[in-house]
Every structure is written in structure tokens, then in C-alpha cells.
Amino acid sequence: MSPKELLALAIAARAHAYAPYSHYSVGAALLTRGGKVFTGCNVENASYGLGTCAERVALATAVAAGEREFEWIAVAVGGADKARPCGACRQVLSEFAPELRLVLGNGRGRSMVTRLSRLLPMAFSLREPPASRRKRRPASLKRRGR
Numbered sequence: 001m002s003p004k005e006l007l008a009l010a011i012a013a014r015a016h017a018y019a020p021y022s023h024y025s026v027g028a029a030l031l032t033r034g035g036k037v038f039t040g041c042n043v044e045n046a047s048y049g050l051g052t053c054a055e056r057v058a059l060a061t062a063v064a065a066g067e068r069e070f071e072w073i074a075v076a077v078g079g080a081d082k083a084r085p086c087g088a089c090r091q092v093l094s095e096f097a098p099e100l101r102l103v104l105g106n107g108r109g110r111s112m113v114t115r116l117s118r119l120l121p122m123a124f125s126l127r128e129p130p131a132s133r134r135k136r137r138p139a140s141l142k143r144r145g146r
């Protein structure tokens with residue numbers, strides 16, 4: 001599936017957005033390594049802080065279906081500005097796919113492609129960072145087995 005095709009699915013998912021408070025509808029489509037697509041839309045709540053972003057809805061749906069490896073996400077919004085996933089979604093996506101690629105669309109048929117590692121450099125993780133980013137530990141700490 002091409003990024004453009006994935007974006008078309010995100011645009012379709014956007015139609016289901018429940019955004020009566022912000023009136024800002026968002027759709028997302030997440031592509032697994034195996035080629036399956038899971039979509040999401042933002043789901044707001046009268047208790048504002050309980051609203052969920054489209055990206056996290058798509059991710060949670062995919063994980064609940066047993067998927068954990070993702071290659072692309074498309075995010076679609078309306079208006080002239082292209083979609084920009086919020087910081088919370090960047091971190092949550094990074095948990096499963098730090099190298100995720102993104103296609104971010106606006107409401108006028110324009111889009112751009114980027115990578116999550118560019119949108120969220122130095123993402124928090126409890127996993128070992130890649131060797132290139134690991135700091136050498138002082139010998140004094142190593143000797144004590146810390």
C-alpha cells in the first residue's frame with residue numbers, strides 16, 4: 001500500500017471523528033509490517049481531558065488485535081495546515097515503532113512525509129538505546145557491577 005492510499009483511508013476515518021467540542025476532526029490509518037491497516041478518529045468527551053486522539057485510537061485498536069509492528073501512519077485533518085501529531089501521540093507511537101514513517105495530510109489534498117524519530121528525537125524509552133547513542137560508562141562504575 002502506498003502512503004497516498006494510506007492517507008485516503010485516514011481521510012475516510014476522519015468522517016467518523018467525534019469532535020463536538022473542538023470541531024477539529026482527525027483521522028488516522030496505521031499500516032502494520034504485515035500489510036494490515038487499522039484506522040482511528042479522535043473521540044472527545046464532555047470531560048475534556050478524557051478525549052483521545054485519532055493516532056492513539058488506531059494504535060490501541062491494532063495492539064488489541066495482536067499487532068505490534070508498524071511501518072507507516074497516515075494522519076488527516078481539515079484546513080490548510082497539515083496534521084501534526086501531538087506530543088503524547090508521538091511518545092505512544094514511539095513505544096512500538098520508533099522508526100515509524102508518517103504521511104501527514106491537510107484538507108486540501110496536500111501532504112508531507114516524515115519520520116517519528118525526527119518528530120520526537122531522544123524519545124523516552126526503558127529499552128537499550130542504539131549503540132550509537134549509548135554513552136560509555138566510566139570504568140569505576142563498571143567495576144562495581146552497576
Ligand code: THU
Pocket residue numbers: 019022024025026041042043044051052053054055075083084085086089
Ligand atoms: N487530535 C488528534 O486526534 N490528533 C492530533 O494529531 C492532534 C489533535 C485531536 C484531539 C482533539 O480531539 C482535537 O484534535 C483538538 O485538539
